[in-house]
Amino acid sequence: MMQLVLTVTAVVLSLAAAGAIIRIAIGPSLLDRVLAADVLLAIFGAALCIDMAVNRHLNNLMLLVALSIIGFVGSVTVARFVADRRESVRES
Amino acid sequence: MNPETLLGDTVIDAVSAVFMVVGALMSLGAAIGLLRFPDLMSRMHAATKPQVLGLFLLLFALGLQLRTWWAWPVLVVAWLFQLLTVPVSAHMVGRAGYRTKHLHPELLSSDELEAVVQQAAGKRGFDDENPAGFNPDDAGSPDRRGRLDGGPGAGSA
Known part of the structure; x- marks a missing residue:
């Protein structure tokens, strides 16, 4: 049963990682x-x-x-120093 | 091994298997939410699922699989640490997102920060009309520093 669980979770997590990477790639901000x-x-x-x-x-x-x-240090740091460089506010 | 412990073993295995699959599905839900939701605030809502509930389910499954008592405090501490840090970083990201206008105001059900921003903007407008009243000694005062840090003008920087 653990082998089945491992396979299912591996597939699910791979799809999830692919989605997150796509969002990193397309941004927009x-x-x-x-x-x-x-x-x-x-x-x-x-x-x-797992x-x-x-x-x-x-x-x-x-x-x-x-x-x-x-994750904590990274997102806090980036959020602290983020600035808006977009031309139009409606982009995202 | 007698049949009762064998049955208990199977039940624990089944429960932890369900928790592991559901915890992995939380990650998938977060990824789908990241891809489909329209703006930063709603994406943040989706992103919290694997960080809190997903991690809880997976650590619970891990504790069940280890079948020891001494591992539980360590797992609880790991989860509590995540529980303490995630809201702080989400708050920072949400605040930066609000300041830089990464939101669709028409999608918000209530905007409790807007009154404060309007008040601060009104105060700044009054100051701008009296440039002669600018006092260099005042540059480090909390009021001025707060405005430089993230007043409503920060979005245009």
Whole structure:
């Protein structure tokens, strides 16, 4: 059963990562990209969790916490220094 | 192994399998929301799903799979840490998005920041009409600093 779960979650998370990467690529604004990068980090964290659960170990837990720190620091920093460079407000 | 523990094992496995699949579906939901929602604010709504509920479900499944008691506090701490940091970063992103006008005002059901922005804009307009009243010593005052940081004029910077 765990093998089936692993396959299903791998497919689902791959699709989710593809969606987040598409949003990073098409933007249209910097904040959209930051948000999508945050979601991509959350998807990586989910993949680490599933690896730990299926193989029954805790090796990735510190990596998971570090991942959430990186997401936090990254989005706060970018949000602090973001500026509006668009010509028209209606773009997004 | 007696049949009762075998049954319990199967039940725990099934519950954690369901949690893992649902937690992964949260990520997929966030990605679909990112692709389909029209503006930054509604995309932020979708993006929180895997960060809080998705991580909770996956850590719960992990705790069930490990079948130990000592792992639970560590997992709870990992989840609480995420729970503390996600609202802060979402607040910062939302604030920056509001300032730089990354929103469709017609989609908001209520805009509680607008009254404050109008008030600040009114105050600034009064100041602009009296350039002679500008006091260089006043440049570092909290009022002025607040305006430079993110008053309504910051969006045009």
